Amino acid sequence: MATYLQSKNPVLTQKSMIPISTESVVLGRHPCCDVVLKQGAASREHARIAHHKDGYYIEDLQSRNGTLLNNRPVTGTQKLYNNDVIRICNIEFVFCSDSQEAVREPLRESSICGQTVIFHEDHFSDHPLNITSQMKVHPSQAESLIRQQQRDLNREIRNLENKLRVMMDFARNLGKVGESRELLPRFQTNLLRLYPQADSVCILVPNKTTHQFEMYSYKRRDENSTEAFRISRSIIEKVVQTKTGILSDDVPQDSRFDASESILHYQICSAMAVPILDSTNDDLLGIIQVDARHSGKPFTPDDLDLLISIANQMAVYQENLKYQDVQIQRKMMSQEMNVAHKVQKGFLPAEPPQIPGFEFYDYYQPAKFLGGDYFDYVPLGNGLLAVALGDVSGKGISASLLMAKLSSEVRYSLLLEKSLPKTMEHLNRVYSENHWGDRFITFILLVIDLKTREIHLCNAGHVYPILSKTNGEIMEIGVDRNGFPLGIVPDAQYEEIIFTLEDGELVSLMSDGITDATNAQGENYGIQRVYERLANHDGIGAGEMGQRLISSVREFAGQMPQADDQCLVIFGRTTNSGDTDETENSLS
Numbered sequence: 001m002a003t004y005l006q007s008k009n010p011v012l013t014q015k016s017m018i019p020i021s022t023e024s025v026v027l028g029r030h031p032c033c034d035v036v037l038k039q040g041a042a043s044r045e046h047a048r049i050a051h052h053k054d055g056y057y058i059e060d061l062q063s064r065n066g067t068l069l070n071n072r073p074v075t076g077t078q079k080l081y082n083n084d085v086i087r088i089c090n091i092e093f094v095f096c097s098d099s100q101e102a103v104r105e106p107l108r109e110s111s112i113c114g115q116t117v118i119f120h121e122d123h124f125s126d127h128p129l130n131i132t133s134q135m136k137v138h139p140s141q142a143e144s145l146i147r148q149q150q151r152d153l154n155r156e157i158r159n160l161e162n163k164l165r166v167m168m169d170f171a172r173n174l175g176k177v178g179e180s181r182e183l184l185p186r187f188q189t190n191l192l193r194l195y196p197q198a199d200s201v202c203i204l205v206p207n208k209t210t211h212q213f214e215m216y217s218y219k220r221r222d223e224n225s226t227e228a229f230r231i232s233r234s235i236i237e238k239v240v241q242t243k244t245g246i247l248s249d250d251v252p253q254d255s256r257f258d259a260s261e262s263i264l265h266y267q268i269c270s271a272m273a274v275p276i277l278d279s280t281n282d283d284l285l286g287i288i289q290v291d292a293r294h295s296g297k298p299f300t301p302d303d304l305d306l307l308i309s310i311a312n313q314m315a316v317y318q319e320n321l322k323y324q325d326v327q328i329q330r331k332m333m334s335q336e337m338n339v340a341h342k343v344q345k346g347f348l349p350a351e352p353p354q355i356p357g358f359e360f361y362d363y364y365q366p367a368k369f370l371g372g373d374y375f376d377y378v379p380l381g382n383g384l385l386a387v388a389l390g391d392v393s394g395k396g397i398s399a400s401l402l403m404a405k406l407s408s409e410v411r412y413s414l415l416l417e418k419s420l421p422k423t424m425e426h427l428n429r430v431y432s433e434n435h436w437g438d439r440f441i442t443f444i445l446l447v448i449d450l451k452t453r454e455i456h457l458c459n460a461g462h463v464y465p466i467l468s469k470t471n472g473e474i475m476e477i478g479v480d481r482n483g484f485p486l487g488i489v490p491d492a493q494y495e496e497i498i499f500t501l502e503d504g505e506l507v508s509l510m511s512d513g514i515t516d517a518t519n520a521q522g523e524n525y526g527i528q529r530v531y532e533r534l535a536n537h538d539g540i541g542a543g544e545m546g547q548r549l550i551s552s553v554r555e556f557a558g559q560m561p562q563a564d565d566q567c568l569v570i571f572g573r574t575t576n577s578g579d580t581d582e583t584e585n586s587l588s
Contacts, residue, residue, distance in 0.1 A: 003056065003097040005035070005049075009090065018093075020056070025049045027088060028061075040312055041065050041089040041305040044244065049080065055101035056080040064247075065089055065301050089305070187314075188219035194306070195290055197270070197297035204236065204287040213240065213287060232289070235273045239287055245274035245308045249298040270298035274311045278319060285318055347407040353377050353385065355450060361546035363568040365513075372399025373511045373567035374406050378414055383451045386414055389509040389569055390443035390486075391462065399565075402431075402439055410445070420447060424458045424483070424494040431487030440487040444509055448501075453573055455507070457497045461485035463515070466530070467499075468506040468545070468572075472537040477507070506542055506572035508534055513566035514549070517557045525556050542570040 003020045010016035018035055027035040030044040037046065043063035050057055057077040060067040067074040068087040080086075082102040084095040095102075188201045200220040204213040213236055238246050248271050271291040275284050288311055292299065352360035362375060372392030380386055388410050392399040409430055417423040424445060431441060444465065446457040457465065460483045464476040483494040501507065510530075517525040533549045540548075546568060553566070 003099060003102070005086070006094040006096055008092040008094065020049060020051075023051050026061075028063075037088060037091055039089045039091055040308045042091070046088055047074070047086075049095075050077075054079075055099070056095070056097065058086060063088075064245075065305065188217065191288075191290060191307075191310070192219065192221050195292075195299065195303060197292045197299065198290045199293045200291055202289050204289070206284065206286075216286070232271060232273075232291070235271055235289065236287060239273045239275050240284065243275050243277060243284065245272065245304050245311075247272050247299055247301065247304040269293065269296060272299050272304050272307050274304070274307050276311045276315045276318070278315060285315060288314070347404055348375065349377050355385070357574060358448075358450065358571060359542040359574050360571045361542040361569070363546060363550050363566070365562065365566045366400075367513070367562045367565050370397055370400035371565035372403050373513065373565035374403045375509070375567055375569050376407060376410060378411055380414060380447065383449060385448045385450060386410075386445065387448065387509070387569060387571065388443070388445045389462070389511070389567060390441050391511040391513075391565070391567070392441050393439050398439070402441065406441060406443075419496070420445065420456050420458050421494045421496050424460060424486075425492070428460070428484070428486045428492050428494075429490060432490035440485045442485045446507075446509075448571075453501045455499055455501055457499075458494045459483060459497070460492075460494060461488075463510055463512055466508045466510075466534055468508065468534045468536040470502070470504040470536065470539060472535045474531045474535055501573050503573050504536075504539060506534070506536060506545055506570055508545075508549075509569045511565060511567040513562070513564035514553060514568060516564055517553050517566070518560055518563060519556055520558055520560055525553055529556070541574060542572045546570045 005018040005020065007016050007018065022034070025034045025048065026045055027033060027037060027047045027049070028045040029037050029039065029042045033045060042065070043061070045061050046063040047067045048059045048061055050059065057079050058067070058069060058074055059077045060074040065088075069078055069080075070085055071087070080095045080097075080102065081104045082095065082097050086093045086095060188203070191201045192198055198221065200218065202218040203216050205216040206212070207214050235246055235248070249269075269292055271289065273287055273289040276286040276288065277283070278285055288307065290299070290307065348364060349362065352362050360377070364371075364373065364375065366373065372394060373390070374392070375389040376387075378386040378388065390403075390406055392402045392406070406427075409427055413423045413426045413430075417426055424443075427443070431439070441460070442462040443460040444457070444462040445460075446455055446465075448455050457478060459465075459478050459481070462482075462485075464478060464482070467475045467477050469475065477499065478497045481495050481497060484492040515525055515527050515530060519525075529552065530549065533552050534545065536545065549570075550568065
């Protein structure tokens with residue numbers, strides 16, 4: 001036996017067919033309701049459908065805008081029959097049930113003027129007829145009554161047309177302005193046009209420091225009025241507590257509010273206040289209050305419903321402005337990062353050294369706009385060339401700042417100190433100072449004597465340099481002779497390694513971004529694949545070797561984002577002998 005509600009507005013409800021499988025089903029705007037209504041005019045708990053022993057009944061839960069059953073207001077509890085139409089604001093449901101309890105009693109038929117007329121028993125004893133108004137009409141009054149109704153209808157149509165024009169004007173204004181301060185004067189003017197009985201409009205926003213609501217903007221119909229204005233604290237507090245729209249037709253007599261001075265002294269006879277809520281309905285962005293003091297014409301529930309719709313539009317507009325600000329800030333940040341990226345590249349060599357008898361290759365790719373990897377070539381005179389490569393812990397802006405510091409410190413230390421170990425100790429002391437926090441740098445520094453091909457090397461916790469021999473053999477240089485990374489042990493000492501570069505041999509320096517490159521299966525590129533690419537069976541030079549390794553890393557990673565900065569320097573001896581003077585001149 002199935003009982004359910006068929007929604008005629010599925011976009012405003014959870015789904016189009018809503019089963020009624022419990023003894024009581026509550027419909028309303030609150031997320032905890034059994035049937036959540038996506039309509040701002042609906043109350044938080046609007047109506048209830050309950051199962052009694054003789055069938056299903058509907059009850060209005062003292063909602064703001066009421067509940068209609070077959071186009072009649074629901075008063076008390078009223079029994080539901082199959083195909084009954086329930087209307088809540090702009091949402092309609094059809095009650096569907098195949099139970100015997102939901103079948104209407106047989107209808108009596110009669111014939112009037114050849115047409116069949118069906119009469120239904122209303123059972124007034126159980127559900128009294130709800131008469132909202134009644135009037136005796138004499139035959140002589142019929143014609144004048146029709147004319148009066150026509151005039152009332154024409155006046156109502158004109159009012160609706162005026163409201164539509166105002167709403168369209170309001171929508172156009174929303175699309176034209178770029179800041180809320182430009183919108184508010186037009187917005188408040190439109191509200192006074194929309195509600196002819198209103199005397200004033202004000203908008204309140206929370207103070208970011210005190211979190212108390214303060215008046216942000218105010219406009220009164222009579223611009224020449226010198227009457228002081230106070231906000232009704234009682235009404236505002238009610239809106240803040242309930243996050244619902246408030247309508248009071250006669251504020252001084254309204255039992256919901258205390259007889260506060262701001263209400264009584266200024267004789268607010270009718271007032272509306274609605275919250276401006278964000279899309280999650282959690283944050284209160286502001287409050288709109290419209291009041292009537294002198295017109296003596298109260299606002300209606302339809303007026304409140306319209307004001308709630310306007311507040312919802314204002315909330316969307318405010319969130320769009322925030323999104324627009326975020327996009328502007330993001331664009332500015334992107335531009336600044338592009339500039340910073342160009343500045344950082346200025347700290348790195350523009351191209352490898354051009355030295356007769358030697359070939360150099362380098363590659364640098366940060367994981368983000370800015371990186372913490374570093375490399376450099378520093379001519380020292382007398383046919384000596386220093387080659388440095390380092391990796392600052394972390395990534396991004398902070399790592400790039402330390403990288404910039406390292407670039408200048410390396411050059412200064414090489415000129416200051418007389419030996420390679422002393423240069424490393426000086427750099428370590430600089431980065432062991434407290435103001436660098438927990439940052440450290442793995443670093444490798446070597447000096448090439450271009451005349452004798454002798455290489456002096458010190459390693460501070462970095463990936464071992466790799467020597468590629470002409471017979472295809474691979475060898476790590478300085479295994480078990482690694483020092484502490486810069487910035488960890490203030491008085492650390494570093495051991496110097498000396499070896500000679502033979503003709504055709506290559507030395508490769510790299511950061512761990514090469515070996516840690518990851519593919520879609522979560523595998524790392526690893527040192528073993530590096531060995532396979534650096535094994536120089538073909539006798540190729542540094543440039544071709546470097547391109548082969550980088551291409552292999554890219555192919556391995558595929559579409560996976562780069563997780564760490566990548567830096568690579570490869571150099572080697574290409575001839576048996578060279579002109580000493582030409583080598584020295586190339587470094588000057």
